[in-house]
Amino acid sequence: MPQTIELTLDDELDAAVRAEWDVLAAAGLPSQALHLGITNAPHVTLGVASALDAATTGRLAAVPLPDQIRLGGLLVFRGRRSSVVSRAVIPSAALLAAHAAVDEAMAGAPGRPDLTLPGRWTPHVTLARRLDDARLAQALDLLAEVPRELVGAPSALRHWDSDAKAVHVLRTR
Template sequence: MRTVELLCSPGLEEAVRAAWDRLAAAGLPSLARNVHPTNRPHLTLAAVEAFPPGAEERIAALCAAVLPLPVRLDRIEVLDGSAPLVWLVRPGPELVALHAAVWDVLGGHERGNPWHRPGRWVPHLSLALRFRDADRRLARAVAGVDRPGGEFVAARSYDGESRTVALLSGPASAYRATGPERR
């Protein structure tokens, strides 16, 4: 699997990490417990089996042309009733256009994750991967104390086979995880 992901500005990343920490402190599922070095708040634009030839360079150019993009987070939801706990992203027209352009480059890849395809995409930042809808109210009270804003400042790609990430666009400083634990 290969992804196209947008990375958060330092302030927005810290706000999401703080929500992860509050969830964990309340005994709820949280991405704070994922210690893999690639784990950090991000918005996934696409997840596909593999990139077609030349796609990485074209996607990098698309992202470079629009980043940084302003973003505001919205409400906290559980997708599909018993799956990820997410902080929804209010998608502006530039973000919607970037998402569509990335999928155009990928050629409407049929074997990708359907949650990320145009028409089904729900832009979000994940807070926990496995979450019961019954705990949503508590999660909102614990994690969603405000609706922070910031920017998406860089783009990366995750390679599921090697479990590594590569910077696609943006300053190298934005690519490094922020926060004292460098999750």
Template sequence: MPKLHALELVPDEAGQELVRRDWQALRDAGLPSQLDHRSPTNAPHVTVVSAPELPEAAVDVARTRLGSLLPVRARASGVLLLGGDRVTIARALDLDDDVVRRALAVRVQVPDRQHVGWLPHVTLARRVDRSSVQLALDVLGHRDEVLTLTELRRWDPDLGAVTWLAGH
């Protein structure tokens, strides 16, 4: 699988702490957690688009359409299970329609993007065995939280670098 470049929205410190609390709870329960991802750039985020390459047009549209809108409130409104035998666990995010329209305007600039459509979420754990899903749900609970997305960044896996596009 090729390395994927990404445009991401990042929550403020309070929002990052909420997500890291979930990461820690999963780890404390002996489950996979995004805390296990040791990259220094690993931080709670919402991926707007990811692809093997990001055209500069997409970066420009993201900076203009999304960056100018920050900060944005997002309600973490439930838990998602994505995948097959092993699942990704994530918090689903409710966002204002204008934010969704702007994110879609960015996504259409990227012809080789991963995934059709956009399902805004914050990943909590990857590669969780299906037999552990109920434990993960019990650990995470069902509370709703509000995150404030304050920054827009670009992840370049070829350089191992983050470039801040707005709000930083």
């Protein structure tokens, strides 16, 4: 099972993303709002591995947090059978530096997907998954009026351990 390293969002940015989740859920569409796990929160994934040891998580705790997170327009990831709608995260130098530091700290960890590595990573905050073409069109129509940009800050760097179903906060603001 994957181990992820994520930036969570400050209260205002978190609330803005959750409001977008709620718009989709109210229309009967798949939405991250329907994921009722206690650890479910808007976030930006910085790294993924199949396992992380204590030395790696120790190095990750030293990763500096960027001062700001800027969410841009809607981003669609198309799959063979369904799509994901997300908010693009506008990559600042500080965000890219944090991502590179996570990559360096996770060097040697097993099961790291290529799409999370520097030069291949697309920073985003997921709004909805498993949308067929009709639902994708509906979701995009519902979200057409969302602000073009939302600005906030990260609140924490966390490790989601899907094996243990636990979140470990590595660093806070």
